[in-house]
Amino acid sequence: MTGNSEKPLTERMRGDGSAVDLEAYELAGGYQAIRKVLRTGMIPMAVTEEVKTANLRGRGGAGFQTGLKWSFVPRGRDVPNPTYLVVNGDEMEPGTFKDRLLMERDPHQLIEGAIVAAFAIEADIAYIFLRGEYTLAAERLARAIAEAYERHYLGKDIFGSSYSLELYLHLSGGRYICGDETGLLNALEGKRANPRAKPPFPVVAGLFGKPTVVNNVETISCVPHIINHGAEWFNGLSKTKDGGTKLYGVSGRVKHPGLWELPMGTTAREILEEHAGGMRDGVKFRGLLPGGSSTPFIVEEHLDTPMDYTEMPKAGSRLGTGTMIVLDNKTCPVGMAWNMTKFFARESCGFCTPCWSGLGWAERILKSMEDGRGQPGDLDKLAFQAKMWSPGNTFCALAPGAADPLETSMKYFREDFERHIREHRCPWS
């Protein structure tokens, strides 16, 4: 299962940065998956099964089995209706820009994926919940949705079948927490985007209290290809047990920051050195956050770990969104920790105490260290706070996501933190 160079998600994308239009998408085999599903009389459970077998894992960062999630949707006559599909396009993780590419450059791929996924879960209504600042994606998605409606790929009796689906594009008001599965649902309902308690899980009582599946843009974009080529093919794209290709990104002081579709399980070293061209001249690699700012640091010794959902935890981290942020020796790790913590503190919804209270405190401690006002004991306070943000201690995953980079930066760059306190200054400033 190695050496595959297929790039189903990005192969149609144009060099000039414009969107793949409907003609081009169809010419390249687009809307065949939904035709196949509806014209060959596939039943929803069969589509779900196929996706399950394909080992498609949620690309939003949590890596939950997509087919398994779909199989939890209650089906049958007694189920409250409508059932909803929500595509989570609220990409706001610092360092992450993969969904943006998919939505700006190949919007029909997402729309087709949404139709197939909606069919699989027997949804009546689908939403694309889009980050408000993604204005270009909004424009292109809106146009693509209109085109799909014109061709009756959306709306009543799609492809002459009895299946109907309404698809709406919703622009977020703009908070990080709106990207949380349940915070998103509250936001979509027009409420404060505080995450919700589980249970009830969204598949049971989600949007407007009805069964709802929330999937990431990249996840949904994979779906048509699984249907077109089969689960086995999809598994074959990957280097590991998690199926498919993955959009990997690199930002930081590397020679060629960017985004590449590569087989799932490509190592961090390969991405960093072969695709991003290695570190810029004059700077040295110190560590990286593999999947956005809410994943734990990995360092040199972990670079050969395959970047997937199964292997990364063994290196003490997570794949997250697969878009890495690289720390070099010319950048202050305390400053980086402060910057990230500031982000999380700002984006805390204000619901649970360890998050709203602790993040603000940690932000202020880190700032004071950067300003040369750090004190002995600060690291203990930070470590204590990070522990307060452990999964289960807080209401949702925002604060645990803030704890991971902070804890690991203190672990791998402890001397740098101590120097700030000892020398009453930031050695990098």
Place this chain on the structure above:
Amino acid sequence: MAIVYVDNKPCEMNPEENLLHGCLSNGFKLPYFCWHPALGSVGACRQCAVKQFKDANDRLGKIVMSCMTPAAEGTRISIADPEVVAFRGGIIEGLMLNHPHDCPVCDEGGECHLQDMTVMTGHDYRRYEFDKRTFRNQDLGPLVNHEMNRCIQCYRCVRYYRDYAGGNDLNAFASRDQVFFGRSEDGVLESEFSGNLVEICPTGVFTDKTLKHHYARKWDQQFAPSVCVHCALGCNTDAGERFGTLRRIVNRYNHEVNGYFLCDRGRFGYEFVNSKVRLRQPVLRGRPTSAALARKHLDQTVAEGRAIGIGSPRTSLEANFALRTLVGADHFYSGIADPEAKLVRLMLEILRQGPMRTPTLREIEECDVVLILGEDLTNVAPRMALAVRQSVRQQPMEAVKKLKIPLWLDHGVRDAMQDAKGPLYIATPYRTRLDDVATATFRAAPDDLARFGFAIAHALDSGAPKSQDWPPADEIARALKAAKKPLVISGTSCASEAVIEAAANVAMAAHAALSFTAPECNSIGAALMGGNSLSAAFQAVRDGYADTVIVLENDLYRRAPSAEVDSMLKAAPHVIVLDHLSNPTTEKAELVLPAGTFAESDGTFISSEGRVQRFFQVSVPQIEVMASWRWLKPDHWQNLDDVLRAMGRALPELEAACDAAPSSTFRIAGAKIPRSPHRESGRTAALVNINISEPKAPDDPDSALSFSMEGTPEQPPAALIPFFWSPSWNSIQAVNTYQKEVGGPLRGGDAGVRLFEPAPRNGQPYFSAVPPAFSPRRCEWLLVPMYHIFGSDELSLAAPGIRELTAKPHVALNSDEFAEGAEVEVICADGTFRLPVTIQREMPAGVAALSVGISPVVGISLPAWGKIARPK
């Protein structure tokens, strides 16, 4: 019950509840903030964390929030585990980061849940060294004070205000550690239940603004169990006093009645007790006199003349009975205007006969289909409106149960339920404050409301008399028939016997509970006391049959047109009035006896539920006032017990009043029940610069309560709980420790005795007097009464906070003839009033609703026909 192991100790817990509920019910000191027994769990504050273990061999465990975890059989948890103790310490530290060090100047100090929980968690040292966040506070009106810097972001306020009480002008704004709980701009809180924020808020963000005007710490106040005098529902309260001033009213939990909540009229109306127009001394012919001389004059006048007594529905059974005894039963007259008295008697008869049962307020919350016939509950029986607001969740809750979402998981339930509301039908002449949760509303004149009711009853049971075919009536009938716990609510607001009878028919046909509102705190008691009609009293005086009128706590100018009262009082050679506030009637009196208010008297009320309840005096008044019954009683009645016994003998139906509370001889281990909290402040040292010996506490011959902090440390019976306090629990949330199971009945049973428990149906006939359909007149309007929570109640009008919020009297109607806000003249038999117009498009043609009880619209008899015209 499930067995849950808490630090290896097996404990019985309710498996339908969460672990926090179970731990608190078992007496464990587990701190919490965002959870509240009436609001359920949301998991925001993370303060109630415990360690949960998979089984007896699991040493590792994991931290869970006890409020978010079911108390399932066999669950093993630890409260004492060092890791979770440290976690809870971290939470309280986080909550305290921004909390100001202003306890000494904070009104909440000494009864603050945050203080209690901070001490319980052991947090005593601040490691935070940065600036605290600050907010601008808002002016929320005269009742509730706002001090946002103290906020710990527990979300209880908005959950109570919006989700529970249906308000929408208080919300959470912004995010992170800067969430602001307030209104979008300064302004009076719109909810009639805003005062509960004071008790819901775990710290000093929302405090009682009326208390602020005469502040005293909880530990410095002296309390007594009381019963609200501002409507007929009989909500239980505790009244707090210091140095002769009534300081505030707080909720006294009664599982069956008010639960955790009061309305704002009930909470803040108390200030009439401290009013400038209080009568503080007997006045004989315009001159102050002594109590002894006043009593002598009373005795002489009664002995020498032909005296009659006019009772009152706003004072105790005891006071009414003492007057009845003084003048003789034949000369005792009801203090209620004849038409209203007739309505109350009718309701009483219906409740006595059954088979419809009058539900408690808690039972109303559990009803799944409700029909309101003729009542604007929020303005007449406010706490009942809050109960009905909960009832509309019952049917949607069934769907939630099917999803296996535990009902205590508040946000989970609300996420699943969304805006679904159970059937609530409201049929009234005009708009009501519950319309927003109604399935359907129906506007009609009183006679048509009655016909509508008759139609529903007929649709339910063809044996019930018919009015006309009415499709909405059929829909309501179907809903009532399908209900598990149907309820019909009606009352005196439409001043229509037909409406009450129609409601009774519906309830009987639907096998539903039947709840009536009544106008005043002891309307039901006064009706049971009986007496001749008020018009007969006027007649007796005018005819010269009586030469002395003794008026008991009753402003007759609110009962009859002023010309009639004037002529009657003029015809009476001797007018003796007992009351607590100066009013037009006291001004006409030869002798005024200053009566004790609820705060200076003991006595018994009967609520509209038919619940007999006792209130107790808070302190020994430093002014020359006494309970009315004490002014009027014969010499051989020594104390309250004697009055009650005599009353029970004379009026057997009122014998239940003896059981409303333990008698004066009740003791716990030989000790009385202290009215004052523990010796905490050196209060007894306040006068040592004058005299080092502590003055003896006054005796209380009438009750088992003492006027001091000395007494039993045990939990008293519910009727005798002056305040809620227990070790570690200084805030009102100490009530947890007074309940058998948190949120359930008080230990030993809740206060009050129910009077009406009718037998099942055995042939009671339907009412059959179906009124003819209402026909509007060409040049006249049918004037119907319209009530206001702030304004229509006589006593609370004398409370400055309530007075400030008093509704501007107006006339509501549906007409193109007048513009909104235009001044009109309303001309009816009882007078001419100039009032602004409010246009309500949904009102029936030919019907106008008149604000009543607020000057100038007092003492008039409605419904009546009248003219409405532009002023000349």
